Amino acid sequence: MGVQQIADQIKSKVESAGFERSVKFDTGADGVIVIDGATISTKDQETDCTIKLSLSDLEDLIAGDLSPTAAFMTGKIKIEGDMSVAMALSQLIG
Numbered sequence: 001m002g003v004q005q006i007a008d009q010i011k012s013k014v015e016s017a018g019f020e021r022s023v024k025f026d027t028g029a030d031g032v033i034v035i036d037g038a039t040i041s042t043k044d045q046e047t048d049c050t051i052k053l054s055l056s057d058l059e060d061l062i063a064g065d066l067s068p069t070a071a072f073m074t075g076k077i078k079i080e081g082d083m084s085v086a087m088a089l090s091q092l093i094g
Contacts, residue, residue: 001059003031007040010062010093014040017092021085022047030055035092049085053077062093 001009003025015038022036024047032044053061057076060066068090071077079086 001055003027003033003042003055003058006058006062007033007042011040013092014038019088019092021049021082021088023049023051023085023089025058026050026052027055027058028052033058035089047081049079049081049083049089051077051079051086051089068093 014035017038019035020037022034022045024035024044025033027033031042034041034043034045034047036045036047053071053076057066057071061068061071061077066076068077068086072079
């Protein structure tokens with residue numbers, strides 16, 4: 001699955017969640033997914049928080065097969081910027 005398919009998969013959750021900040025999932029060469037309030041795109045831009053992880057870990061995170069806390073503690077994801085945005089994001093992708 002690519003970043004566009006993942007973005008399409010979580011689009012309805014993003015649009016209805018009432019999320020008011022911006023966050024970027026950066027999968028390196030595989031691309032980015034940017035959630036900015038109720039919109040989602042695969043175009044890179046500045047955000048409140050950037051979460052760096054592999055595409056396969058992002059797939060597992062979205063599928064619920066990877067705990068965000070465990071991923072952070074084991075170094076599978078790295079967070080830059082506002083940590084509270086990353087924490088609030090768990091309601092969107094959980």
